[in-house]
Amino acid sequence: MPGLALGIGLATLAALALAVQSLAVRFSTERQSVWSLTATVFVVNVALLVPVTLVRHFPDHGLTGRAVLAFAAGGLLGSLLARAALFVGISRLGASRAEPLKSTFPLVAVVSAVLVLDEPLTPPLVVGVVLLVGGAVAVSLDARTSRVTGSGRRLLVDLSFPLAGALLLGVDPVFTKVGLGEGTPALVGVTVRVVAAAVGFGLFLCWRWLRDDAVALSRPSRWTVVTGLANTGYLGLYLAALARAPVSLVAPILGTSPLLVVVGSALFARRRERVTLRLALGVTVLVAGVALIVRG
Secondary structure (H helix, E strand, C coil), rough: HHHHHHHHHHHHHHHHHHHHHHHHHHHCCCCCCCCCCCHHHHHHHHHHHHHHHHHHCCCCCCCCCHHHHHHHHHHHHHHHHHHHHHHHHHHCCCCHHHHHHHHHHHHHHHHHHHHHHHCHHHHHHHHHHHHHHHHHEEEEHHHEEEEEEEECCHHHHHHHHHHHHHHHHHHHHHHHHHHHCCCCHHHHHHHHHHHHHHHHHHHHHHHHHCCCCCCCCCCHHHHHHHHHHHHHHHHHHHHHHHHCCHHHHHHHHCHHHHHHHHHHHHHHHHCCCCCHHHHHHHHHHHHHHHHHHHHH
């Protein structure tokens, strides 16, 4: 029981770290590009995770060729493409609207499990899917009437970024599961993911440079560093929580991060975010749907 209580506490801190990350992204992208922010986050990730992993699992890191490929693929999808999509979504829609839409990724996982793996549809899953879709629709409708977002075709483009992030995050676990199935420790797997994503981002920057269309990277600001630290802290806390508590408890707790973002936006970002009653209710319904899907 003490270990379980600690796991729940760590999962709560991980959810808080996710919320801090989203708000820090919102503050960061007011003065810096998404590319500068992404580069800073990768530098912080690699600088903190690589030394810890090398020391913690020396000399046997439990890696196989299959595991490296699986984690690298997951890193490119989740840690690079999904992260970039979320950051762009936050810069366009605000944290209080982009984060809930990104959190619809369990819907992708459920559909994949039912269609590809022939897993059964249970009543909690069905109800969870309905709540998830309803909450996402409410958040999207709120974005249409918000003064801080665009309208018409621009709004559809803005909404597509966090939803694309959700799609990528929904596919990502398939590769992570393959890598962990090889017996690789979770911390090693996360580090491989982050390094692969960082390398992919570096290759993208080189490609832009070779095309004479280099991405301008600016000096890291206080908020970009906070974003990197929050993201790295989330990864560590999430792994520590899973080591002490079951996924059925950890995942729903992490799913509360959109609620924390809404509360944080109302308290600390009033000039940047407009939190409405419909948004708050939509996020609450969405979080309830995530919890049911995870437990179903």
